[in-house]
Each structure stands twice: as structure tokens, then as C-alpha cells.
Amino acid sequence: MLNSFLLLAEAVVYFSVMVTLFRIRKRTGLGVFVCALGVMHFLETYLASVFYVALPFGMVSPGSAVLFSGKLVMLLLLYMKEDAATVRQPIYGLLLGNALMIGLVLLLRLHAIAPLPDGRLPDIGFIDQMGWLMVWGTTLLFVDAILIILLYEKLGRPLRKAQFARVLISVACVLTFDQVGFFTALHFVAGAPIAVFFGGWFAKMAAALIFSTMLVAYLRWFEERQIAVPRGLTDIFDTLTYRERYEALVEHVGRDGLTGLLHRGRFDSDGEAAVQVSLRTARPLSLLIIDVDHFKSINDRFGHAEGDKVLKAVATLLGDAASAEDQVFRIGGEEFAILSSRPHSVARLFGESIRHAVKASANTSRFELTVSAGVSSVGETTRCLADLFALADQRLYKAKSTGRDRVVGEPGGHEADTPVAWTQSAQI
Numbered sequence: 001m002l003n004s005f006l007l008l009a010e011a012v013v014y015f016s017v018m019v020t021l022f023r024i025r026k027r028t029g030l031g032v033f034v035c036a037l038g039v040m041h042f043l044e045t046y047l048a049s050v051f052y053v054a055l056p057f058g059m060v061s062p063g064s065a066v067l068f069s070g071k072l073v074m075l076l077l078l079y080m081k082e083d084a085a086t087v088r089q090p091i092y093g094l095l096l097g098n099a100l101m102i103g104l105v106l107l108l109r110l111h112a113i114a115p116l117p118d119g120r121l122p123d124i125g126f127i128d129q130m131g132w133l134m135v136w137g138t139t140l141l142f143v144d145a146i147l148i149i150l151l152y153e154k155l156g157r158p159l160r161k162a163q164f165a166r167v168l169i170s171v172a173c174v175l176t177f178d179q180v181g182f183f184t185a186l187h188f189v190a191g192a193p194i195a196v197f198f199g200g201w202f203a204k205m206a207a208a209l210i211f212s213t214m215l216v217a218y219l220r221w222f223e224e225r226q227i228a229v230p231r232g233l234t235d236i237f238d239t240l241t242y243r244e245r246y247e248a249l250v251e252h253v254g255r256d257g258l259t260g261l262l263h264r265g266r267f268d269s270d271g272e273a274a275v276q277v278s279l280r281t282a283r284p285l286s287l288l289i290i291d292v293d294h295f296k297s298i299n300d301r302f303g304h305a306e307g308d309k310v311l312k313a314v315a316t317l318l319g320d321a322a323s324a325e326d327q328v329f330r331i332g333g334e335e336f337a338i339l340s341s342r343p344h345s346v347a348r349l350f351g352e353s354i355r356h357a358v359k360a361s362a363n364t365s366r367f368e369l370t371v372s373a374g375v376s377s378v379g380e381t382t383r384c385l386a387d388l389f390a391l392a393d394q395r396l397y398k399a400k401s402t403g404r405d406r407v408v409g410e411p412g413g414h415e416a417d418t419p420v421a422w423t424q425s426a427q428i
Contacts, residue, residue, distance in 0.1 A: 003053045003060075010062055011207060014040070014070045015214045022077060023222060030082070034090045037074060041094055044068050045137055048182070058199020064182065065203035068137075069175055073211040075145055076152065076171065081223060091138075091145050098135045136185045140178055148174045160324065163219070168212040175204040256330040258308060259315035267329040267337055271385040274327075274339050278378045286347035286377040288338040289392045290318070290354065293370045293404040295334035302367075313363035314371070321354050337392075344377035344409065351375050351407035359405075370405035372396060 021033040047063025054060075079087045115121050151170040159166040183197040254266040262270070271287075278285035292314060299307040311334060318328045318336055329337045340347055351373040358364055358371050374396030382388045395408040402408075 003055055007053075007055075007060070007062060007066055007203070008210065010066045011070065011210050012214075014066060015073075015211060018070065018074050019077070019214075019218050019222075022074070022081075030086065033074075033078075034093070037071060037090050038094060038097070040067050040071060041138070044071065048137075052196065055199060055203065057202045058195045059193070060199045060203040061196075064179075064200050065207050068178070069171070069204055069207035069211055071141075072144060072148065072174060072178075073171060073215055076148055076167070077215060077218075079149060079152075080219070087145070091142055095135075095138045095142060098138050102135055137182060140181045143181075144174050144178050147177060158324065161320075164212060164216045167215055168208060171212055172205055172208040175208055176201065179204055259312055259330050261315050261319070261328050261330045261336070263329065264331045266327075267331050267339075268385070270327060271337075271339055271388075275378055275383070275385050275388060279383060283341060284343040284377065285388075286340045286342050286344055286375060287388050287392045288340065288347060288351050288354075288373050288375050289331075289389070289396045290336045290338070290351070290371050290373045291396055291400065292334040293372055293400070298367055298369075310364060310367060310369065313361065314358060314369075316363075317357050317361055318354065321350070321357060344375065347377065348375050348407055348409040351409070355405065355407055372399040372404050373407040374399055375407060375409040 018033070018036065021028070021036055025033055044063035044067035047067065048061045049063075051063060052059045052061050075087060075091070078090075113121060148170050151173055152166065155166045155169060159169075179197065179201045183200065187194075187197075254262055256263040274285055277283070292310070295307065295310070298310055311330075314336065315328070315330065318338065322328050322338060322340075325341045327339045329339075331337045338350075340350060342350055355371055355373065358369055361369075374392040374394065376382060376388050376391035376395065378388060382391055395410060399406045399408040
């Protein structure tokens with residue numbers, strides 16, 4: 001139990017100090033952070049060679065379970081908040097520095113070594129062992145860094161709203177790969193028993209959970225959202241990261257400055273494309289236009305700053321309610337739109353759930369905030385975005401004029417849950 005507590009304490013201390021150095025990088029420069037990372041690289045390799053503690057599930061080295069896992073998470077943080085030109089620097093530096101160490105050790109062996117006064121001689125064999133392990137570990141780190149970037153990117157779309165899961169899966173998978181690779185070398189070089197492999201793997205999975213939790217908390221509470229612009233395709237890290245950085249930049253350009261939602265220009269372009277896809281593939285497509293009731297009175301009573309907070313709160317609620325396939329837009333002052341792949345009847349229920357969520361939210365309840373919505377779907381008489389929007393807007397007007405705080409859909413024969421393409425194919 002004591003060993004487990006100490007490993008946890010080591011992880012917390014390591015993470016706290018390293019993210020503090022990262023946090024103050026604009027004052028001290030990234031060199032401080034990178035140098036600290038390099039020092040820890042030497043210590044982790046030394047500990048992985050000779051320092052183990054017993055846990056209920058096997059033998060564990062703090063160097064491998066805590067320090068290496070923490071370093072991998074620090075590199076992921078560096079990738080997420082900086083650019084590819086930065087994340088490659090510590091990895092290349094460690095790789096070349098370790099190769100230099102091996103070269104110098106080979107030269108040092110040629111010296112005629114004088115014993116110390118007490119008769120001691122340097123353990124060159126241990127230096128050899130450490131050197132080769134560090135080179136092998138850094139080579140694995142190079143591969144690990146590429147893998148974690150690929151995994152983090154690959155999980156971006158399915159887990160765009162689940163950052164913790166995205167980070168945890170990426171870290172856990174790469175740590176598993178690394179455990180296999182590093183234990184293989186450790187077994188042949190240092191004679192590590194198989195218990196070290198299983199104990200180390202369990203410890204690394206626990207470390208992945210702990211470090212991922214701390215990383216997501218740090219990003220959420222301390223780091224501002226910002227996009228790093230790629231600086232060229234000069235090496236493998238730039239090549240791997242360019243696509244996500246470019247797409248993130250394009251995505252950012254098409255967003256509303258206040259709420260972060262997609263703006264009206266994107267609604268016009270993406271909406272028309274979505275309607276055509278719906279007609280071509282016979283997949284349902286519905287449009288919800290949502291308007292904040294009596295929003296002007298909020299500005300008049302509480303000021304525009306509070307009004308902006310309300311708009312941000314509503315935007316957050318809409319983003320949380322939307323599925324991965326939905327697109328959420330701010331199309332006017334207090335007017336929002338959602339393009340959803342739900343059939344019409346389901347889209348109306350979706351609108352109702354949004355209406356109730358706004359009334360129940362702690363961020364909007366003090367204003368007694370309500371919203372009204374109009375819903376339309378692609379059908380026989382709504383075959384372009386203009387028609388779809390006009391119908392949803394007409395229904396929104398009816399919702400506002402009949403008392404507000406309601407969703408109006410009124411599906412007719414032209415707006416059944418079966419898309420128009422299916423209807424036409426059935427007639428043929």
C-alpha cells in the first residue's frame with residue numbers, strides 16, 4: 001500500500017512541476033521545460049535498469065511506470081498546445097544526445113584508467129548498459145510520439161466531445177506498445193523477469209488513467225484554447241500533424257467569434273450541401289431554428305455583457321445536446337440553427353429536449369430564459385436550403401406569436417419521416 005501511495009505521489013509531483021514549467025513558457029521560454037524533460041529521461045532510464053518496488057500485481061519501476069508515462073503525456077501536451085516544429089525538438093535532441101553518449105563512452109574505454117585513492121574503478125560496463133538502454137528507449141520514444149499523434153488525430157472525429165477518452169485511449173495504447181518494446185531490451189540486457197513486464201503494464205495503465213485525468217483538468221482549467229499554425233512540411237512530425245492543424249484552422253475561420261459556433265456563411269454553404277446529400281442518399285435531414293425569447297429585455301435589464309454570457313450559455317447547451325453528426329450554427333443575434341440527420345418527428349422531440357434543457361440550466365435559470373423553435377425537414381416541397389429555411393422560419397414565427405417557449409413542427413404529407421428520394425423510388 002505504501003509503495004502504491006508513493007508512486008501516486010511521484011506522479012502528482014512530476015506532473016505538477018512539469019506543467020508549471022510549461023505554463024510559464026511565455027516568460028521563461030520552452031527551453032526550461034525541454035531541459036527538465038531531458039534530465040528526467042536520464043533518471044527514468046537509470047531507474048528502469050536497477051530500481052524496482054513490489055506491488056500486488058508485480059514488480060514495478062518508478063522510472064518506467066511514472067516518469068516515462070509522464071514524459072509521453074508531456075509530449076502530447078506539447079503537441080496539443082504548440083506546433084510540430086516544437087514537439088520534434090526534445091525527441092530529436094534526446095535521440096542524438098544518447099547516440100553521442102554512446103560514442104563518447106566507446107572513446108572513454110580506450111583510456112588507461114587510474115584508480116581512486118580507495119581503490120575504486122568506474123563501472124564502464126554499467127555505463128555501456130545504460131547507454132544502449134537509453135538509445136533503445138529514445139528510439140522507441142520516437143516511434144511512440146508518432147503513434148500517439150496518429151491515434152490522437154484518428155480519434156478526433158468520433159471523440160470530439162470526449163477529450164478525456166481521446167487522451168486516455170491514445171496514451172494507454174502507446175504505453176502498451178512501449179512496454180512490449182522496452183521490456184524486450186530490458187530482458188536481454190539486464191535479465192529482467194517476466195513479472196516485470198506484467199507489473200509494469202498494469203502500473204502504466206494506472207499511470208495512463210492518472211496522467212490523462214490531470215492533463216484534461218489542466219487543459220480545461222489553465223490553458224486557453226488556441227490553434228497552432230503549421231510551419232511547413234519538413235519532417236515526419238510536420239507531415240503527421242499538418243492535416244489536423246490545417247483543418248482546425250479552417251474550422252476556426254468559419255466560426256462565430258462570440259459563441260464559437262459555425263457562423264451564417266457556413267450555414268449557407270454547408271446547409272445547401274447537406275440538403276443535396278439528403279436528396280441523393282435518401283437520408284433524413286431536419287432543420288431547427290431556435291430563437292431566445294425576449295432577449296432584448298435581458299440586454300436592457302442586465303446589460304450587453306450579461307446578454308453575451310446568455311448567448312454563450314445557450315450555444316454551449318446546443319453543442320452539448322447535438323450529436324456528432326449534427327451541425328450547430330449562430331445565424332443571427334439571438335438566433336441559432338441546427339442541421340440534424342434526424343427524421344422530422346425525432347427532430348421535433350429533439351427541439352423539445354433543447355427547450356427543457358434551456359429552462360433547467362443553472363446558467364440561464366436566473367433570467368427565466370426560454371426558447372422557441374421551428375422545425376422543417378427535407379421533403380417533396382423543400383428541396384433546397386432556402387425552402388427548408390423559409391418553412392422552419394415560418395414555424396418559428398408561429399411559435400413566437402402563439403405564446404413562445406414552444407416547438408412548432410406541423411409535419412404534413414410533404415414532410416413525412418420517409419425522405420423524398422424514397423417516396424419517388426416507391427412510385428417508380
